[in-house]
Amino acid sequence: MNAEQTASEDKIVTTVCNSHCGGICDFKVHVRDGKIIRIEAVPEEDGRPGMCLRGHAYRQRVYSPDRLLHPLKRTGPRGSGEFARISWDEALETVAGEMQRIKAAYGNASMLHFCSMCDPHVLHHVLAFHSLLCGFGGYTAPWGYISCEGNAFAEGVTFGKSSRIGYTPHKPDEYQEARLIVMWGWNPATTEMGSGVSLSLARAREKGARIVAVDPRYTDSAAAFASQWIPIRPGTDAAAMLAMAYVIIDENLQDRHFIDEHTHGFDKFKEYVLGREDGVAKTPRWAEPITGVQAETLADLAREYAREKPALLGSSFGPGRSAYGEQYHRMAAALETITGNLRLDRYAPKPKDFRFLPPFPFQPNPVEKEAPLRWNAIPSRGPSVNSSARVNVSSFANAILEGKAGGYPADYKFLWLSNTNYLNQLGNINKAVKAFKKLEFILVTEQFMTATAKFADIVLPVCTFLERCDLMPPLNVFSSKRRNFTVLSKAIEPLGESRSQLAICQALAVKLGISGYPDQSDEELVRQMVAMVSANEKLKTEGTPKKEPAASTKPQLRTPSGKIELSSGIAEKMNHPDIPAVPKYIETWESLNDPLAAAYPLQLISPHFKRRAHSQFDNLPWLRELQPQAVSINSRDAEARGITEEDMVRVFNDRGEVRIPARVTERIMPGVVALPQGAWYTPDENGIDHGGSANVLTRSITSPGGALPSHTALVQVERV
Amino acid sequence: MQLGLYIDQNRCMGCFACIVACKDWHDVPAGPASWIRLKIMEKGAYPDLLVAFLPTACWHCESPECVSVCPAEAIAKRDEDGIVTVDRDVCLGRDDCGACLEACPYDAPQFGAEENAKMQKCDLCVDRWAQAKKPVCVSSCPVQALDAGPMDELRAKYGDVREAEGFTCLAPLAPSVRFKPKENAASLDLRRIDVFPRSG
Ligand code: SF4
Ligand code: SF4
Ligand code: SF4
Numbered sequence: 077m078n079a080e081q082t083a084s085e086d087k088i089v090t091t092v093c094n095s096h097c098g099g100i101c102d103f104k105v106h107v108r109d110g111k112i113i114r115i116e117a118v119p120e121e122d123g124r125p126g127m128c129l130r131g132h133a134y135r136q137r138v139y140s141p142d143r144l145l146h147p148l149k150r151t152g153p154r155g156s157g158e159f160a161r162i163s164w165d166e167a168l169e170t171v172a173g174e175m176q177r178i179k180a181a182y183g184n185a186s187m188l189h190f191c192s193m194c195d196p197h198v199l200h201h202v203l204a205f206h207s208l209l210c211g212f213g214g215y216t217a218p219w220g221y222i223s224c225e226g227n228a229f230a231e232g233v234t235f236g237k238s239s240r241i242g243y244t245p246h247k248p249d250e251y252q253e254a255r256l257i258v259m260w261g262w263n264p265a266t267t268e269m270g271s272g273v274s275l276s277l278a279r280a281r282e283k284g285a286r287i288v289a290v291d292p293r294y295t296d297s298a299a300a301f302a303s304q305w306i307p308i309r310p311g312t313d314a315a316a317m318l319a320m321a322y323v324i325i326d327e328n329l330q331d332r333h334f335i336d337e338h339t340h341g342f343d344k345f346k347e348y349v350l351g352r353e354d355g356v357a358k359t360p361r362w363a364e365p366i367t368g369v370q371a372e373t374l375a376d377l378a379r380e381y382a383r384e385k386p387a388l389l390g391s392s393f394g395p396g397r398s399a400y401g402e403q404y405h406r407m408a409a410a411l412e413t414i415t416g417n418l419r420l421d422r423y424a425p426k427p428k429d430f431r432f433l434p435p436f437p438f439q440p441n442p443v444e445k446e447a448p449l450r451w452n453a454i455p456s457r458g459p460s461v462n463s464s465a466r467v468n469v470s471s472f473a474n475a476i477l478e479g480k481a482g483g484y485p486a487d488y489k490f491l492w493l494s495n496t497n498y499l500n501q502l503g504n505i506n507k508a509v510k511a512f513k514k515l516e517f518i519l520v521t522e523q524f525m526t527a528t529a530k531f532a533d534i535v536l537p538v539c540t541f542l543e544r545c546d547l548m549p550p551l552n553v554f555s556s557k558r559r560n561f562t563v564l565s566k567a568i569e570p571l572g573e574s575r576s577q578l579a580i581c582q583a584l585a586v587k588l589g590i591s592g593y594p595d596q597s598d599e600e601l602v603r604q605m606v607a608m609v610s611a612n613e614k615l616k617t618e619g620t621p622k623k624e625p626a627a628s629t630k631p632q633l634r635t636p637s638g639k640i641e642l643s644s645g646i647a648e649k650m651n652h653p654d655i656p657a658v659p660k661y662i663e664t665w666e667s668l669n670d671p672l673a674a675a676y677p678l679q680l681i682s683p684h685f686k687r688r689a690h691s692q693f694d695n696l697p698w699l700r701e702l703q704p705q706a707v708s709i710n711s712r713d714a715e716a717r718g719i720t721e722e723d724m725v726r727v728f729n730d731r732g733e734v735r736i737p738a739r740v741t742e743r744i745m746p747g748v749v750a751l752p753q754g755a756w757y758t759p760d761e762n763g764i765d766h767g768g769s770a771n772v773l774t775r776s777i778t779s780p781g782g783a784l785p786s787h788t789a790l791v792q793v794e795r796v
Numbered sequence: 797m798q799l800g801l802y803i804d805q806n807r808c809m810g811c812f813a814c815i816v817a818c819k820d821w822h823d824v825p826a827g828p829a830s831w832i833r834l835k836i837m838e839k840g841a842y843p844d845l846l847v848a849f850l851p852t853a854c855w856h857c858e859s860p861e862c863v864s865v866c867p868a869e870a871i872a873k874r875d876e877d878g879i880v881t882v883d884r885d886v887c888l889g890r891d892d893c894g895a896c897l898e899a900c901p902y903d904a905p906q907f908g909a910e911e912n913a914k915m916q917k918c919d920l921c922v923d924r925w926a927q928a929k930k931p932v933c934v935s936s937c938p939v940q941a942l943d944a945g946p947m948d949e950l951r952a953k954y955g956d957v958r959e960a961e962g963f964t965c966l967a968p969l970a971p972s973v974r975f976k977p978k979e980n981a982a983s984l985d986l987r988r989i990d991v992f993p994r995s996g
Binding site: 114115117119123124127129265266269270274275294297305307697698699700701711712742743745746 | 806807808809810811812813815816817819820821823825826827834838840841842843845846847848849932935936937938939940987992993994
């Protein structure tokens, strides 16, 4: 007997957590008498455990007293949280009846469905809903990665494809070789917990790499890894990077050979940088008053980044979640490119990993069929995401409120949110509340009574991933992880009357009379998928596979020129002043120069918080006691307002007000305040939020390239 | 033999994985008791800052003050590995006694919120050693900032540094912990210390 079996009679179930945090962490779940008693990390190849504090707290999530265990119907006004328990049959009848009524009265385009990445495995995820709704005649889907559309846009116009949708794309060896690492708005100690990035950074530092943090906050990554902190004003990263490009070009430090061989449009970019296009040379002196970073500091960093090879620029999705956030990502790509620090193998064709499709009848969304492409479509996002029938995530409240009259593709009457706290996680919550109140029917499928679920007419209880079966495909986007298919076993039976996402779709398919929807259990479907995978594997080894590109290091760029485009043909064709052909600094709305700054002089950012994955896990006691929700404010700004540590303050602007304790700290630059995103909106009768939800204060608007501008908002802070 | 811990303070990034892993493994609810906490020290002033993290538990002292003061002999030091354990059935409780809490300079004894709570604390995962596993804080640290083992092995592997930012070695107790202390921490003034979860 091995040690694990001697320990007890426990059953050990292995599965994979994937809580929309970017991690995909192996779980060893200890089960005794049908109950989870603890969850243990499983070491990766390098011995490092891939699991974070949230994973370790997952047992508390499963058995939380707040879990929704029965279908509910609303009995009070929307948002009141007043519900009554009903049977599954009544709930499903009501939902199906409303769906049919609304479809008949307003058409399929009036039905919005948004699906989150709560636990994005295969069976219980977006395809299950998509397939059901397409079988029903179609629906309106959103477009825009909430996390990283700015990056997707920048990569699409610069390289013609995207090298990353999850973690930063650097391979472990890149950190070990690097002599300089710049963490630009990048805080992996908090945001990439399940990955090996932090360990790689620790090792790089020990090997002598110099690590610099450019960030409005002295983050935990800066504390652990960096030897220099350069505070920078939110929304001005592209200006700082342009100043670096200026120094590099002016002092002839660029990598000529790399530029000649791999790029298109360097001269046009150079004209803009040197000021020949618009009469403004983008010098460090020009950038200093914009960014708040001293000119010499920027010039030194530019020289070091160009000379110390290899140097790694760790850009992050965070700064891209701002107005014109796509320009930051484009500039980061430009800096990597002109210095020859860009690893082109990032864009080499990857061996195809998705060797199977989940067994759903696949069909294009009928609502998107006739629609032309939207004006800011980028080919790398594919025809469906580029369809003008879709609604950008950042502006969905506007779409509901304004509909066709406001230029949106349809008038929206029905909203189905599956495991997503959209009300909480997108801009301008108070506006979204109005939008939610305007709808005819809202269905929410959820684990908890979130701020969003409180607005539903019917809430259907969904089980956690430990209560169902699935299959996890290999994902090579996550640099060092997950090379194989993993069967996610069910650890325990679903709690109460909760059901899996798939089981809910199956039940609705029956009620709606949709034929051809798979009706097998998830166990059975997983068995079928595993058989399909092994058949494909066999085919491959026997040499008669489906065509798969051989792994290669030769980049394949899908830009018009086939090269890295420092002046983008795709962007140029859009012919829009806010989507310039070359990456530019465009001053954001609600910058410190905005007249609004007289009343609201502080820039609000809403960074990630360790104890939450977006709005998930906010309600768990083990996690809550580790990080109190508070607004961080520099001691100078606090003093000027008579605010001391833990004072209750009001953070407000024209869009709303949050009451929350202050955290007075040196770890944030003066003029900037930070309210960690994801706290659950908890309004009082006057609409003042006491939960500390940052999106009460943000705007519901889209950056021209599609980025969610959640780090662009001016506020004032006062003692209550 | 004496088992103990090693902490590389330059690696710790304050991620809390060890804290929650410990709570889950030992089934410690949220609240005043926590077998391990994270101390966060902020030094300097904007923009010249340094922040150091330090996980703190029980240090299984070679001469444990808690053992000497306990009138009920509820706390014992094991001969075989030097782990200091507590027998909760024998403990008199915080309200009726609480002597260990007074005596331990490292705030290691923990008490739940209940009336006359019995003492609990880090036992260096006695049960895991029995399964040939290191303590759960060690195996859950994503940056491998922690190690555990016989003190002579830890000394041979990592050296004999006994102090770190936020930790003072009280020689008479001989706490069983060695460090790689935070670099460049000396030059800046300590500004604030936070401990999470907050105690009491
Ligand atoms: S990082 Fe944490 S929440 Fe994310 S998958 Fe890993 S264990 Fe789960
Ligand atoms: S740290 Fe405190 S509780 Fe632990 S052995 Fe030493 S004196 Fe006792
Ligand atoms: S798990 Fe490791 S890095 Fe995280 S707080 Fe504990 S010791 Fe520090």
